[in-house]
Amino acid sequence: MANWITFDGVALDQWRQVSILHRWLGPWRRWRQSSRLLPWADWIGLGIALLLYGLAPYVSTPLLGVLMLAAGALWALLTLSDEAGGGLTPIHVLVMLFWGVMALATALSPVKLAALQGLIKLTLNLGLFLLLARVLRRPRARNWLILIYLLTALAVSVYGLRQWIFGAEALATWVDPTSSLADTTRIYSYLGNPNLLAGYLVPAVCFSGAAIFVWPRWLPKLLALVMTGVTTVCLVLTLSRGGWIGFVAAGFVLLLLVVQYWSIWFSPRWRRWAIPALLGSLTAVLIIAVLGVDTLQQRVMSIFAGREDSSNNFRLNVWAAVVDMIRDYPILGIGPGNDAFNQIYPLYQRPRFTALSAYSVFLEITVEAGLVGLASFLWLVAITWRQGWQRLQWLRQQQAAQGYWLMAALAGQGGMLAHGLVDTVWYRPQVSTLWWLMMALVASYYQPQSAQTPSQETAS
Template sequence: MNSAWQQITLSNLPLDRWRSASYLYQIVGCLTPWRRGSWLMQWGEALGALLVCLVFALAPFVSNDLVGLLLLASGAFWLLLTLSDEAGAGVTPIHLLVLLYWGISAVATAMSPVKAAALVGLVKLTLYLLFFALMARVLRSPRLRSWIITVYLHVALVVSIYGLRQWIFGAAQLATWVDAESTLAKTTRVYSYLGNPNLLAAYLVPAIALSIAAIFAWRGWICKALAVVMFGVNSFCLILTFSRGGWIGFVVMFFTFLLLLFYWFSVNLPPFWRTWSLPILLGSMASFVVLAVLFVEPVRDRVLSMFVGREDSSNNFRLNVWAAVKEMIADRPILGIGPGNTAFNKVYPLYMRPRFTALSAYSVVLEVLVETGFIGLLCFLWLLLVTFNQGWQQLRRLREFGSQQAFWLMAAIASLLGMLAHGTFDTVLYRPEVNTLWWFMIALIASYYTNLRQGIRDWGLGTRDWR
């Protein structure tokens, strides 16, 4: 049974043997002599981290076209780094599943009824996956990892502060995000620089998780105090988006993080607290949510709207879109219509209900199904399974050494689950501001794999890190 699980999750995959036998992998390192003589490429990893930081620093404030250019530059730089790499390491089981998913998407593009539109989606997907590859590489360095996370957290703090300003001084609602007949029709839903409260909520879920991790990982009381402020401001801003999917994602993320923290600290807890700390924490969290629903009218109305079915306009809209999407899936169940919203916009009008236009399937699972069929969905779920398994394996090993680097890993695992929970009822995951963060979390988990294989000294994981 254990052996079967290890095979499914690729836990014991002999990557060294695969690298030595792969013809494609032989091109890795072909530019090594040039890199040795290049002064600029001596800073190759740092330059790659700079590109990643630029994406996260600019994504909430600039157009998608500029973000696309930065992703293209990041992909090109990753290729240059890989071809000039001396070590020839860095491939993980997660990389192989990402490559497989890209291959399935490419086949779906070739078989698509709207090939030109699907090709546009494939190009966008390729840029995101190349960005993942660059991040997984530079995040192997604890120092660069810390810098990239710090940049994202500070940018997210700026975004959240502007969101709180909208709540205090008011903001024009750019679209009908609340049922006009609802008691929340005149309530301000903050959206900050992102222009959409649901998108802002999805953007902030990883920021909240990483700010919790920073409370434990950053050294010095000033840095820890800043992390506490980030956690409070980001959480409050997410709540003020009044995004039901965002709230679900926040609860799932926070619940997951509590479980991982309990696992981490349980070894050193006295018997009483080892038994009762988790029930007390979860009970307190549940009580807070229940009290908020009972006594805070906007929260109560927003939560209850999840259960009124078609009486809520947002629910009714999604149900009609899902009905049309299911018909699209039924007509092309194997490989779908091809990746991307451009292909979706070409095919969906043939199935849509009158007056219910949509730019996406409003569910990540349905989106994957409609784009790449059941083959793509199975690969996507396999990728998630391998990713979470790798994250759990590395967390178990890190606990043996008491390294503060484990808290970033916890944040990545919790963020992915929170974003998935939000994505069950929305597809803001496919917007550049959020999609880059999605692959950031997967890359963060993947980055631990090689380091642990190389040995504990390469990490700098001593007991001093814990202090």
């Protein structure tokens, strides 16, 4: 029973060999063999991904949707014409389960047409995930895609720092107007919202930190170090409390994984004390930073101000209304997407507290797909981290450079989940595409137990 929960020992790579449906696809495979373009399809898919992640902060949502649609269509074409073999992972199974629950929630939604819009958006993101999980099995493709994302994040961060130096017009009331920080500049760069910018930069900090160890030669390493510093400073200057929570969580996870990765070289004494020493040092640094920087201290303390802070009070009122919605739709929710939410939420909202989302990813998933949807999502996250951890231990024995990308993906997911406790910025395509990039990156490392032999993963 436990093996079916964790998918240990389940031969997913052999499924298509005995699938009746796959046998009917013979004409597609013969067509692919005669095609001059499809042998390069993985690199075409990488080109679509490079374009998407390079343009994400600058272009409109419809254009990003077109690129995601192209990614999903290419994946479907490749899958229909594939020979039986690898590609299916436990993460794929749970992703499809999550989509199935959302589809059922749409079918049973009290606002079906609105929920269908949300399901379409989710499907576009999953199409991107499916293509990336295939393309990123090549280490060179991983390196190129992460490089483009980091260069884009660097440009976004530089513009954000420029806003901090020269000032930026607040596009909304982002700080409690009664606090001493009411006139403080909160940067938002090209994304138009400081919380969204923080959500976009949390994975960038993780990947740029990992790049210091992955990229060869000193000049690229110096570039990675600069990227890490610039994106970190920009994230902090967003003054996004949720972003800070995500940053701290991601940093803790990444450093813990790196120390565990290096512990193969430690003496028995250091193996015992390395992680406690790391946790103690990081805690001390955070306390000193909060106590030493007045703006940081005030912003952090506002987290614990309860309803005395206007942002906290707003979220608490929204969460109370969302809990009432969940109580009335506990099993499969109201259906996915902000359109469905916007039609049902006004029936439950507290006076003067209008909202476009639940301001918590976990509450949002629960209100969209009920407790069944939340359970499937948590199962997906658990399986992803389990698969990532298992593959990381295999790479650790070789001290492979590609292991650092895997650590960054796991840490980035942890940071986004921590940020998601108090915000829902990752439903915006600039951030949601990063979540599915990290999911796909972890899935791309998967190897069936029968294929656990030294491979191209050691390449950087």
